[in-house]
Amino acid sequence: MIEALVVHNIPGRIRLKIDSKKGNKSFFDKVMDSLVGIKEIQKIEINPTTGSIIIYSNESSDSIIRLMKEQKLFHIVEKNISTRRIHGSFKGAYNEIDKKIKTLTAGELNLADAAFxxxxxxxxxxxxxGNFTAPAWYTAFWYAMNVFLKSTDKS
Structure with a gap:
């Protein structure tokens, strides 16, 4: 059976990638015809060139994936999609560095102070x-001021 990889999965939208059928317009037309009649699916976008299918629905992602499996058009493979966002990763690293700076300075400075x-x-x-014309010095001042102002808002 043809393998379809879930590459993007957010509420209301699932993106499948079928690398083995890239460029096969007749396959993707068949998929479109099979999925159009499913009431839970609001909209389908296919792109044979990239081998991708985007499915829009008000149903949960799990429900849509289950419906797709029932159609038996392809074997759905769900890779482990991390729900952790970039912001969370940076926030964790920021907090770690902040804690180390506070420890090293006996609480006198935090990361925002050090950045400033x-x-x-x-x-x-x-x-x-003598580098007055390059934006580096005044850009640094601008960033320093913003970091300082943001850090003092919380105090």
Whole structure:
């Protein structure tokens, strides 16, 4: 049976990738014809060139995947899609570094303070080098000010 990989799965939208059928328009037309009649599916987008199918529905992702399996058009493979977002990864790293800086400075500085001082220092360094025309020094000042203002809002 043909393998269809779930590559993107968010509420209301599932994207399947069928690499073995890339460029096979007749296969994707057959899939479209088979799925159009399913009441739970609101909209289907196929792209034979990339081998992808996007299915829109108000049903849960699990329900749609179950319906797709019942159609037996292809074997659905669900890769382990991480729900952890980039923001969460950065936030975790940020908090770790923040904690280390607080420990090293006995609570006098946090990461925002260190970033402010670092950016301020970069700006001063650029000015000392005579680099007035390059945006680096005033960009550093701008970032330093924003970091400082955001960190003082929470205090």
């Amino acid at each position: 001082l670092g950016l301020l220092g970069m700006g001063i360094y650029q000015i000392q080098r």
